[in-house]
Amino acid sequence: MRIISGTARGRKLKEPQGTDTRPTTDKVKESLFNIVQFELEGRRVLDLFAGTGQLGLEALSRGAEHCTFVDQRREAAALVKENIGLCRFEVCSEVAQSEALSFLRACGERFDVIFLDPPYKTDLLNQCLNMITQFDILREHGIMVCESGLEWMVPPLEAPYEAGREYRYGQIKLTVCRRAGSVKR
Secondary structure, three states: OEOOOOOOOOOEOOOOOOOOOOOOOHHHHHHHHHHOOOOOOOOEEEEEOOOOOHHHHHHHHOOOOEEEEEEOOHHHHHHHHHHHHHHOOHHHEEEEEOOHHHHHHHOOOOEEEEEEOOOOOOOHHHHHHHHHHHHOOEEEEEEEEEEEEOOOOOOOOOOOEEEEEEEEEOOEEEEEEEEOOOOOO
């Protein structure tokens, strides 16, 4: 697992022990960042279900201003902090050891880009989308990228939120959702 592009390009990240964390594969990660490449410069990012932190770290490497990493497991939060240090992004990073829904309930901040990669066999993706739209924490022109299994379907989103394109990579699907006013691709 490594940073693909940007200021920390080639930096190897520490990987988790065991099977509690399912890191995004390099192929899917590269495709994801091809999709959002023009959405990152100077933006505030939320990496919900951070795991190793690789998505948020890749965003920072590609020019994001700040990233908040959230994971409920102590081991994962510690791993994210280690990887932030390896990439030298301490100044522009924040790590919250918190359950995702609790974090969203208490979140007083708005983000430009949100990465959602919860465990696939749960309803957490739907619950998080509901809370993000309910509390309106995605800024105008913001983008959410949802990683899921192929069977997952975007629930109806209330305006100003809208579902966008889906991208399939083997058994993994990336779904892009936007806040109204953004340029559609």
